[in-house]
Amino acid sequence: MKEEKKNDWKKYLIVFFITLSLFLIAIYVSDALTGRKLNELQSIQDNISIDLLSSETQYSLLNELDCSQVSPNSVLSDELNDLSKKIEYSETSIGKSDQLTQLKESYSLLEIKDYLLMKELTSRCGQKSVFVLYFYTTSQNCSECVKQGYALTALKEKYPALRVYSFDYALNLSAVETLEKIYGIKDTVLPAIVSNGQVYTGFHNVEDIEKLIPKLKDILPKPTDATSTAASGN
Amino acid sequence: MNVVMTSILYTLTFLAMYVEVFFLVTFFERHKEIVTRLDDNPNRVYPNVTIIVPCWNEEKTVTGTVESLLALDYPKESLHLILVDDGSTDSTWAVLKTFENIPNVSIYHKDNGGKHTAMNYGISVTKTDFIGCLDADSYVTSSALKRMIPYFDDPKVMSVSPSIIVANPKTIIEWAQKAEYQLSVYIKKMLGLMGGIHVTPGPFSIYRMKVFRDLGDYKYAHKTEDMEIAYRMQEHGYRIEQCHDAVVYTKAPRTAYALYKQRLRWIYGFINNTIDYRRLIMKSEYGTFALFTVPAGIVSIFSAMYLFCFMVYSLFNFVVDKILRIQAVGTLWGGSPSLDWFFLDTHAFIFITIILYGLVLTSLFLGSKLANGKVKFSMGMVYYILIYSVIAPLWLIRALWKTVTRREVAWR
Numbered sequence: 001m002k003e004e005k006k007n008d009w010k011k012y013l014i015v016f017f018i019t020l021s022l023f024l025i026a027i028y029v030s031d032a033l034t035g036r037k038l039n040e041l042q043s044i045q046d047n048i049s050i051d052l053l054s055s056e057t058q059y060s061l062l063n064e065l066d067c068s069q070v071s072p073n074s075v076l077s078d079e080l081n082d083l084s085k086k087i088e089y090s091e092t093s094i095g096k097s098d099q100l101t102q103l104k105e106s107y108s109l110l111e112i113k114d115y116l117l118m119k120e121l122t123s124r125c126g127q128k129s130v131f132v133l134y135f136y137t138t139s140q141n142c143s144e145c146v147k148q149g150y151a152l153t154a155l156k157e158k159y160p161a162l163r164v165y166s167f168d169y170a171l172n173l174s175a176v177e178t179l180e181k182i183y184g185i186k187d188t189v190l191p192a193i194v195s196n197g198q199v200y201t202g203f204h205n206v207e208d209i210e211k212l213i214p215k216l217k218d219i220l221p222k223p224t225d226a227t228s229t230a231a232s233g234n
Numbered sequence: 235m236n237v238v239m240t241s242i243l244y245t246l247t248f249l250a251m252y253v254e255v256f257f258l259v260t261f262f263e264r265h266k267e268i269v270t271r272l273d274d275n276p277n278r279v280y281p282n283v284t285i286i287v288p289c290w291n292e293e294k295t296v297t298g299t300v301e302s303l304l305a306l307d308y309p310k311e312s313l314h315l316i317l318v319d320d321g322s323t324d325s326t327w328a329v330l331k332t333f334e335n336i337p338n339v340s341i342y343h344k345d346n347g348g349k350h351t352a353m354n355y356g357i358s359v360t361k362t363d364f365i366g367c368l369d370a371d372s373y374v375t376s377s378a379l380k381r382m383i384p385y386f387d388d389p390k391v392m393s394v395s396p397s398i399i400v401a402n403p404k405t406i407i408e409w410a411q412k413a414e415y416q417l418s419v420y421i422k423k424m425l426g427l428m429g430g431i432h433v434t435p436g437p438f439s440i441y442r443m444k445v446f447r448d449l450g451d452y453k454y455a456h457k458t459e460d461m462e463i464a465y466r467m468q469e470h471g472y473r474i475e476q477c478h479d480a481v482v483y484t485k486a487p488r489t490a491y492a493l494y495k496q497r498l499r500w501i502y503g504f505i506n507n508t509i510d511y512r513r514l515i516m517k518s519e520y521g522t523f524a525l526f527t528v529p530a531g532i533v534s535i536f537s538a539m540y541l542f543c544f545m546v547y548s549l550f551n552f553v554v555d556k557i558l559r560i561q562a563v564g565t566l567w568g569g570s571p572s573l574d575w576f577f578l579d580t581h582a583f584i585f586i587t588i589i590l591y592g593l594v595l596t597s598l599f600l601g602s603k604l605a606n607g608k609v610k611f612s613m614g615m616v617y618y619i620l621i622y623s624v625i626a627p628l629w630l631i632r633a634l635w636k637t638v639t640r641r642e643v644a645w646r
Contacts, residue, residue, distance in 0.1 A: 008428075011259065011260075014259065015255050016252065019248060022251060022255070022589050023586060025589075026585035026586040029580075029585050030580050030584070031582075034580055085572075143554075143558055146558050147558045148562070150559050150563050151562045153563075153568060154563040154568065157568075
């Protein structure tokens with residue numbers, strides 16, 4: 001006769017709770033580290049806000065100051081770049097979240113403020129600066145936008161003084177929408193880059209952009225610049 | 235990645251982790267029962283045992299197999315060997331004839347009918363109360379039988395299987411299998427303690443003759459007769475034990491393709507025997523076998539396949555991204571990698587995967603401890619994780635496909 005087998009139901013339950021605990025620990029650690037990343041983004045953003053406010057104040061005092069007394073790179077190109085990379089990475093690794101969207105909106109506003117300020121400084125103090133506004137979208141599978149992103153990163157590496165301000169069309173932020181209206185940008189023509197008031201839609205590689213923006217030659221770092229930078233670094 | 239894909243991924247990973255935790259909890263719960271014996275009881279009376287060696291084109295290995303049986307530390311008058319040539323087309327029969335004058339060895343020749351027919355032929359001429367089999371590509375260690383027989387002191391135990399270890403690994407594929415077989419030593423021991431063993435392998439499983447008298451002969455069983463007999467025993471409440479300190483060495487496939495063919499047969503057998511015995515699944519009266527072993531096997535098949543598809547999907551996205559990058563700037567990589575911790579992937583799935591692999595490594599080490607008596611790291615463990623992650627899904631997918639299209643698998 002067949003022997004009835006005893007089942008250790010308690011053990012099945014205990015194993016379930018242990019497994020669940022391991023899962024929750026993994027999720028907790030992930031959440032804690034993600035929280036730290038978002039805090040870091042917030043902190044960078046706060047720093048940029050303060051620095052930007054400082055620059056704006058400097059700018060307000062421009063009338064009373066000589067251009068030579070305004071620090072030429074007052075506005076944070078490196079910090080904005082760092083923030084841009086981290087937000088972009090967070091979008092792919094963390095995914096969409098309200099906090100991240102909010103940070104991205106603040107970042108876009110900072111970019112616009114920096115752009116306006118630098119434009120004024122350039123026209124008043126004659127700084128050699130080149131600006132590119134870059135419009136892309138994350139709401140649809142825009143492979144051309146991905147390519148344009150790579151091309152602009154490569155361009156930025158070649159021309160460190162170039163200022164690229166990137167705006168996500170999908171963000172629906174009123175200030176960005178105003179910029180889009182000014183330059184007639186629509187989501188059907190993305191990616192789009194704007195330089196010196198001219199709009200260029202579709203993908204453009206580094207060489208194309210160099211041809212479209214001849215002023216880039218003016219900000220090409222000279223070999224001696226690199227040497228002196230390295231020396232000053234020591 | 236959409237919500238459905240993520241949900242499936244997390245559910246399967248949870249179940250895979252559940253299986254690993256189940257084994258680990260069993261180990262900590264029952265580890266005092268896992269004793270490696272150093273001495274045998276000199277006063278024990280050992281029963282008569284018949285070992286059947288089914289052979290089909292085994293001219294190169296059968297001599298070693300039979301010699302290892304003859305060298306068993308077991309009373310000679312109580313050990314009988316039945317060597318069955320299942321219609322070999324090579325010189326296996328001539329090799330078997332070299333053993334015909336040894337008193338406790340009987341040799342038989344029959345027309346080819348498959349391994350189960352050779353085994354059944356051997357069973358039909360067996361007169362002892364205990365019967366075992368040994369595939370003609372395996373070798374027993376001398377103490378194996380003496381260590382297995384005491385398990386039958388418990389009258390409820392109907393079959394005992396040994397630890398199977400890969401003999402003389404040379405290729406990376408063999409080393410990977412060595413780690414896998416060691417892992418099996420641990421898993422089978424845990425399943426044995428819980429009464430959930432689902433296969434009594436060809437290399438030296440010993441049965442009470444009552445099993446075949448009560449339940450009938452071996453069946454064809456999709457070329458996995460050793461799995462089907464275990465399913466049948468589980469259905470009838472016959473207990474199967476695992477003797478971890480009885481060691482049998484087996485010749486493992488040397489190449490990836492040979493391994494693929496072998497595993498295709500095994501997995502095909504698991505899928506189809508499980509379909510044949512689906513009436514047992516999740517029925518509490520069949521115990522751990524029905525509630526844990528078979529469901530865990532099913533989960534592992536789907537997990538491996540899903541993870542494989544997920545890997546292919548991720549690889550596809552990676553390649554597409556690289557193509558876009560080349561089209562954009564002409565290079566595969568850009569700039570130097572950032573050392574900022576911010577760019578470390580801290581997604582929950584990464585930590586879950588780390589925990590899961592930690593549990594798998596722990597199991598591999600426990601397998602090494604049970605098989606070798608000590609915890610020892612080997613590169614085989616790394617090969618196992620790397621190679622099986624890539625090629626195991628291939629035989630899983632193929633076995634499922636063959637099941638769906640009702641096509642047979644080849645033996646070799």
